[in-house]
Amino acid sequence: MVLHPIACGLAFIAFLLSLGSGIIGFLAGALVALIAWLLTLISLAVDFSVFGIVRHHVNQDKSGSHAKFGSGIWLLLASFVTLFFGMLIVLFTCASARREKKRAAAATKNEGYPPADGAVAVPGRKRFGLF
Template sequence: MALGPIHCGSFLLLAATVLLLVSTISAPVIDNISFLNITQNRAKATLGVFGYCSNINSNNHGCTPSQLGYDIASVSTITGWDYQNGHLETLTKALILHPIATGLAFLSFLIALCSDRLGFLFASLIALLAFIVSLAALVIDFVLFGIIKHEINDNTSAQASFGTAIWLTLAATIVLFFSTFVVCFSCCTNRRRSRDRELGGGYASGGYVGNQGPVMGQTYPTTTTRKQHFWNRNKNVY
């Protein structure tokens, strides 16, 4: 396995996977991790990927079952204002993109960690796909929860604010964007290192014979020049 950039790319992919995973296990799985927080006096509601939790700070605390899509209007029990919007309820089903992006990021991490040469290129393509899915999920998050936040703050006495999960998704999307290029760059650098090792092996094995010095262990014929005395230098001239 190549050293260098591949470790950086794998680390980025792992970081993106963890960030997306934490945002995915938001309310109702973990009630304090949410995309949107709604507070009314001492009561608090948190909205996540597969449902929401209401009245977290009171004795009437309860969370919906984990499901694909949920009714936004039912959160009105904490705000005292009934907001009906069937389009938003349908849009909550698109939050399934979060676990899909998590799975793609993790798959790209495994491929990058165990691959060599062209495997890095394949991992970068999976990372690019994970980035696109994560970006789509992020846009849906801001549209969906942004509308709810605006409606609650403008029409009720409750206060709504973006939660931790939406910022984790934003961070994961940025990390996936850079990791795509880092892992792709690893493919190029590893190819170049392999080519350099092959060329270096040719020199070491004696494959290239031009301008080489003596090879260790090989004998060459030697010629010796006998020194002549000055009275014999002109001998046999005639």
């Protein structure tokens, strides 16, 4: 149960690192978010297994009591999914910012010059359909 606050603290540190400008800040934030996501995954697996065992024993002891998963474990699952998507967004933001810098540098470098092969330059044209 000690992994919950550790994962939460790492997620907050990843948030603070991703606020930093530059490639290094984004990459450090994504790396720390990955570590926090892995700790959340371990915490989620431990919680579901421990509370599943407890729920099974409480429901089978014939005392009339009934146990079910509460809102806390579903909140942990939601934070797991949200942390995963946040980590992906930080990684894609880092990659797209780097790509845009390269594209802007190439545009200013070749500004005013016709293409070498005689083709008409189309601004913003994507190569390979993705980039």
